[in-house]
Amino acid sequence: MFELFKGSTGLPLDERIDGRRVYIRPPAEEDWTAWARLREESRDFLVPWEPTWPADCLTHAAYRRRLRHYGDEWQSGIGYAFFIFSRMGDHLQGGITLSNVRRGVAQTGTLGYWVGKPFARQGVMSDGIRCMLRFCFETLRLHRVEAACLPRNAASRGVLARAGFREEGFAPKYLRINGEWEDHLLFAMLEEDGAKLRARDGLIPREG
Numbered sequence: 001m002f003e004l005f006k007g008s009t010g011l012p013l014d015e016r017i018d019g020r021r022v023y024i025r026p027p028a029e030e031d032w033t034a035w036a037r038l039r040e041e042s043r044d045f046l047v048p049w050e051p052t053w054p055a056d057c058l059t060h061a062a063y064r065r066r067l068r069h070y071g072d073e074w075q076s077g078i079g080y081a082f083f084i085f086s087r088m089g090d091h092l093q094g095g096i097t098l099s100n101v102r103r104g105v106a107q108t109g110t111l112g113y114w115v116g117k118p119f120a121r122q123g124v125m126s127d128g129i130r131c132m133l134r135f136c137f138e139t140l141r142l143h144r145v146e147a148a149c150l151p152r153n154a155a156s157r158g159v160l161a162r163a164g165f166r167e168e169g170f171a172p173k174y175l176r177i178n179g180e181w182e183d184h185l186l187f188a189m190l191e192e193d194g195a196k197l198r199a200r201d202g203l204i205p206r207e208g
Helices: 029-041 045-051 060-076 122-139 154-163 191-199
Strands: 022-025 079-087 092-102 108-113 144-150 164-176 178-190
Touching: 022 122, 029 045, 029 060, 029 092, 029 122, 045 144, 060 079, 079 122, 108 122, 122 144, 122 154, 122 191, 144 154, 154 178, 178 191
Parallel strands: 108 144
Antiparallel strands: 022 079, 079 092, 092 108, 144 178, 164 178
């Protein structure tokens, strides 16, 4: 698994998962211009839901540091970053990550995602999450995938519900978002639930 790597970044060249309208693959050096442009034009849309953006966050140097960090996480097995592209036109539309992967008795990781403002509320993230769940459960063989969102983020709550995540609880001041410690709702999906959803969608045959 993940045998072919891109230079010093440690990111696989050949990892791609196709959905109905989008596909996901690890970020590459040549994606920087499209990534920086999309993030900049979506700044006001994204800032309220993300950690504070550093002043240099969209520069080429910062992007290359990001790639090296992603590569280190891939090779150590603790995190996996993907970009989301349209299948028609190969346009960058967002990003999705699995972080804080724990093996041993846990076999779980935490989902994070963002979508560019021009592509919001068009089903992009729902399709991207379906792709990511296939990677989590079929490739990584995880038992559980977790996610969290701010209670006031109705769009994120909706996309997790549509993807089949179960709301599990409330965590006060769970993550520091845009400079403030924010409460979050906690969600999760188990592998057996994901398998049922993939069978329903025709992605794998139902067992039994």
